[in-house]
Amino acid sequence: MADISKRDPLVLFMPSGKRGRFPVGTPVLDAARQLGVYVESVCGGRATCGRCQVSVQEGHFAKHGITSANDHLSPLGPKEERYDRVRGLPEGRRLSCSTQILGDLVVDVPQDTVINAQVVRKAADERVFDRNPAIRMCYVEVEEPDMEKPLGDLDRLKAALAAEWHFDDLDVDFHLIPKVQQILRKGEWKVTAAIHKDRDDDRARLVALYPGLKNEAYGIACDIGSTTIAMHLSSLLSGRTVASAGTSNPQIRFGEDLMSRVSYVMMNPDGREAMTLAVREALNGLIGKVCADGGVSRADILDSVFVGNPIMHHLFLGIDPTELGGAPFALAVSGAVKVRSSEIGLPMNDGTRTYLLPCIAGHVGADAAAATLSEGPHRQEEMMLLVDIGTNAEIVLGNSTRVVAASSPTGPAFEGAEISSGQRAAPGAIERIRIDAETLDPRFRVIGIEPWSDEPGFADAAAATGITGICGSAIIEVIAEMYLAGLISEDGVVDGTMAERSPRILQNGRTFSYLVHDGEQRITVTQNDVRAIQLAKAALYAGVKLLMDKQGVDHVDRIGLAGAFGTFIDPKYAMVLGLIPDCDLGRVKSVGNAAGTGARMCLLNRGYRREIEETVRRIEKIETALEPKFQEHFVYAMALPNKVDAFPHLAAVITLPERKAPAEASGEGGRRRRRGRE
Numbered sequence: 001m002a003d004i005s006k007r008d009p010l011v012l013f014m015p016s017g018k019r020g021r022f023p024v025g026t027p028v029l030d031a032a033r034q035l036g037v038y039v040e041s042v043c044g045g046r047a048t049c050g051r052c053q054v055s056v057q058e059g060h061f062a063k064h065g066i067t068s069a070n071d072h073l074s075p076l077g078p079k080e081e082r083y084d085r086v087r088g089l090p091e092g093r094r095l096s097c098s099t100q101i102l103g104d105l106v107v108d109v110p111q112d113t114v115i116n117a118q119v120v121r122k123a124a125d126e127r128v129f130d131r132n133p134a135i136r137m138c139y140v141e142v143e144e145p146d147m148e149k150p151l152g153d154l155d156r157l158k159a160a161l162a163a164e165w166h167f168d169d170l171d172v173d174f175h176l177i178p179k180v181q182q183i184l185r186k187g188e189w190k191v192t193a194a195i196h197k198d199r200d201d202d203r204a205r206l207v208a209l210y211p212g213l214k215n216e217a218y219g220i221a222c223d224i225g226s227t228t229i230a231m232h233l234s235s236l237l238s239g240r241t242v243a244s245a246g247t248s249n250p251q252i253r254f255g256e257d258l259m260s261r262v263s264y265v266m267m268n269p270d271g272r273e274a275m276t277l278a279v280r281e282a283l284n285g286l287i288g289k290v291c292a293d294g295g296v297s298r299a300d301i302l303d304s305v306f307v308g309n310p311i312m313h314h315l316f317l318g319i320d321p322t323e324l325g326g327a328p329f330a331l332a333v334s335g336a337v338k339v340r341s342s343e344i345g346l347p348m349n350d351g352t353r354t355y356l357l358p359c360i361a362g363h364v365g366a367d368a369a370a371a372t373l374s375e376g377p378h379r380q381e382e383m384m385l386l387v388d389i390g391t392n393a394e395i396v397l398g399n400s401t402r403v404v405a406a407s408s409p410t411g412p413a414f415e416g417a418e419i420s421s422g423q424r425a426a427p428g429a430i431e432r433i434r435i436d437a438e439t440l441d442p443r444f445r446v447i448g449i450e451p452w453s454d455e456p457g458f459a460d461a462a463a464a465t466g467i468t469g470i471c472g473s474a475i476i477e478v479i480a481e482m483y484l485a486g487l488i489s490e491d492g493v494v495d496g497t498m499a500e501r502s503p504r505i506l507q508n509g510r511t512f513s514y515l516v517h518d519g520e521q522r523i524t525v526t527q528n529d530v531r532a533i534q535l536a537k538a539a540l541y542a543g544v545k546l547l548m549d550k551q552g553v554d555h556v557d558r559i560g561l562a563g564a565f566g567t568f569i570d571p572k573y574a575m576v577l578g579l580i581p582d583c584d585l586g587r588v589k590s591v592g593n594a595a596g597t598g599a600r601m602c603l604l605n606r607g608y609r610r611e612i613e614e615t616v617r618r619i620e621k622i623e624t625a626l627e628p629k630f631q632e633h634f635v636y637a638m639a640l641p642n643k644v645d646a647f648p649h650l651a652a653v654i655t656l657p658e659r660k661a662p663a664e665a666s667g668e669g670g671r672r673r674r675r676g677r678e
């Protein structure tokens with residue numbers, strides 16, 4: 001490298017913010033490489049792939065001491081002109097391989113370089129990440145065979161890859177060796193090699209080979225949930241999500257909740273195999289669907305990332321999950337898993353690789369690790385709580401200094417099971433509800449019907465869908481609203497004396513229930529329903545409190561609610577119920593499918609794989625079953641919102657019923673749930 005002087009142009013790359021001085025005449029792509037800024041390049045600087053596009057931000061950037069202008073780049077040369085003529089260069093874009101630095105610059109590296117007018121569909125989450133995928137596409141021109149030099153075709157290909165791309169010690173997938181001669185000849189000695197290199201210290205490996213310039217490569221990122229599976233197909237070269245699809249997990253037919261699936265494996269000799277097969281079949285179906293939707297060939301998928309809770313993770317890999325069914329909840333493997341996709345029954349390209357994020361603990365899985373990566377409690381100073389509520393709540397609490405994690409056996413109540421009128425979120429289910437504190441009458445909204453129940457048009461629409469039950473998010477709301485309206489006490493007892501005020505309070509033997517809707521289906525909230533939710537929320541809150549104890553904090557700064565349930569619950573009601581600790585409501589956010597986002601991050605940037613591997617090693621795992629204080633927290637958390645904890649942020653925005661003095665908690669509240677409900 002030439003000597004750098006202070007008079008050399010200063011170049012700042014965005015969004016990475018990396019900067020450096022380079023001699024006049026340095027190609028922009030070289031400058032990026034030297035600074036470790038990832039700029040895609042398939043053609044190796046021949047100005048044919050168009051992947052290396054950048055643009056210049058013009059103006060004076062006082063903070064950086066840079067005055068940047070388009071004419072601080074060399075003018076359009078013949079190579080770029082040819083590319084523009086043949087393929088079209090978008091306004092303001094330059095090919096960084098063919099453009100030299102002439103003066104100070106702020107260079108934008110766009111993350112969306114769309115080539116071949118690729119169809120792009122908006123995914124639910126369009127977050128853009130810095131890219132550095134494990135797969136690189138490398139175009140080379142290979143020397144033709146020569147009688148004088150008896151080197152094999154593959155060896156000459158390797159020599160070309162070493163000379164042009166600096167892959168000096170390349171491994172080669174065996175499946176390519178029988179095909180290499182044919183591919184080289186088909187491409188007239190011009191080929192594109194797909195090179196896989198995950199860790200920096202891994203040996204690079206040739207995993208696929210295409211004749212000519214192959215300017216496409218794709219990857220899938222997938223979250224295998226126990227109820228639903230969500231998959232994204234992304235371009236590894238542009239980072240764009242090309243298609244997304246989801247399906248329900250077919251393992252449901254073996255058992256609704258995770259533990260019943262483990263029991264199925266324990267009771268049936270072929271159970272594990274049947275469940276592995278079921279999930280792989282569903283994944284293959286989804287791969288077919290995202291490929292069809294995105295107009296992508298299955299063989300062009302070269303990398304894949306999967307996450308799931310420990311039991312899904314094991315069943316997907318074909319590992320017997322029996323050990324996860326009881327203490328000490330031993331994982332067969334907790335670290336990241338790398339495997340060839342064809343070895344786990346996912347035919348794509350013969351060279352496609354699969355990466356599974358590490359699991360945090362025996363019941364805090366790779367999905368929680370992915371959600372952690374996505375939301376980044378470990379990257380910031382504030383104390384952040386991340387909760388993924390399913391039949392087993394996975395909880396992560398921490399900041400850049402320390403991160404702790406646990407799971408809490410919440411049971412299936414939040415999903416509508418164990419609730420008399422509970423049902424999955426589907427048309428006909430009540431999803432929002434309000435109770436008038438004066439009349440004690442409810443008004444509600446039903447999935448599939450736009451107006452609320454007291455608005456014109458509701459009755460006609462409801463006649464079509466029916467009003468069939470209450471889904472998980474509304475169960476939280478109805479119990480919180482009942483509490484706010486004085487229908488239930490802070491100990492969760494449905495108050496029978498309210499029957500004087502409203503015919504909606506019904507007596508069932510020694511307890512009472514609240515009538516939400518009387519129609520073809522009678523929808524009530526019973527005392528048992530309230531108890532089931534109290535038990536579930538108390539388990540979750542007690543887990544959170546244990547983690548707060550470990551961190552030595554009495555409040556959290558931010559809360560992220562992950563997963564489908566977290567997307568739909570109203571944070572205010574979750575707090576009224578005491579499901580989550582007190583926090584500024586503006587800082588409680590649904591983070592959507594954070595696990596899927598984390599998987600996509602690992603697909604598009606192998607640096608994130610290292611980040612989460614390192615983070616998971618550092619996360620302290622807390623086993624709630626072994627913590628003596630869990631019981632005490634659980635008992636207090638049976639009350640609404642809590643027997644002992646104050647909710648000052650919540651009280652500032654909502655009038656909570658007056659609290660009675662802390663009393664001895666009832667024995668019923670202390671009933672410990674068995675982890676078997678996970």
Ligand code: FES
Pocket residue numbers: 040041042043044045046047048049050051052053095096097098
């Ligand atoms: S590297 Fe291919 S066009 Fe620049």
